[in-house]
Amino acid sequence: MRDAVTEIVTIRGDLELLTRTAHLLSSVREEFVCAARDLDTWSRPGARQAMAARAGHTQQGQQVHQVRKLLSPAALADEHSRAHLRELVDQGALVRIASAPLPHETIVIDRRLAILAGLDGPGGREYTLTTVPTLVGGVYALFDAAWGTATELKAFLRGEQPRLDAAGRTVLRALGSGATDEKAARELGMSLRTYRRRVAELLTTLDADSRFQAGIRAGELGLNG
The missing domain is CATH 1.10.10.10 (Winged helix-like DNA-binding domain superfamily/Winged helix DNA-binding domain)
Structure with a gap:
């Protein structure tokens, strides 16, 4: 993991993101955390499916890492999205809904690598990958603070998510x-x-x-x- 990314790297586009991080996603050993405003940021081309497949990943019947996903309420806009998140929970992932839209979207792997999603542009969305310990630690701390004030998915759906016809x-x-x-x-x-x-x-x-x-x-x- 230490040699997977050299300090700070900026890449553009979902294809390059998946190409550069696929092996990292399969090598998670302790914890995978993800913060996203909705289910689109990490979805193309096949990134969401790859990450979801690893949410409950096991080796020889033993779960090898914890998955935490923090999402804004916009991720629950339709039944398909809610069903997808329920499935992740059934697979063992921890999913919480923030009380307000999240200002930043990130993935942190084993507290060693952070992936930050930037703005979308003509050449695709920009992503920053870093292994700098102080930066990764700072991103993780921000995630953990937001996680602490968020609501568990099922509780949010039961009591705080109005259904409009x-x-x-x-x-x-x-x-x-x-x-x-x-x-x-x-x-x-x-x-x-x-x-x-x-x-x-x-x-x-x-x-x-x-x-x-x-x-x-x-x-x-x-x-x-």
Whole structure:
């Protein structure tokens, strides 16, 4: 592991990321931690599948490392994503949901290597790999602090993740557009009274005291899509 990456390396694109780190992912011995805003950052081309396959990896029937995944609420935006995360938990991974969107996305392997995801660009997303102990330790400490305040996946799904039906999402989008109640009701083909009743129901579902707060809450939970 020590010779796998020379101090700090910057690469661009998901293909190069997978090529440079595939052998590292298969050599995890103690701990694999991952922080991501959603399930897309580490997904292409096949990276998510490779990482997921190793989440419950065993050798001769014994689990060889611990997996911790920290995600923002946006990762729970659809049932397919929720099912994927439940499967990881069933395989032995620990999954928690942060109380707000994560500002940084990273992977740390055995507290020796950190992979930081940068911005997406014309040549693909940029990633920084480092084995510098102080940098890896700092990244790990930030992850651990966020992990400590996050909620375990199943508990989050039970108590903190509102489910909006198609009508609720439609009203949420209308609120986000800034349209007046009259215009929104007309565009949605409902009476003004019905529209306002749906808005009140939406505020209750999102545990919000105002329409503005409802928009913030929906954004935190990844329900604006």
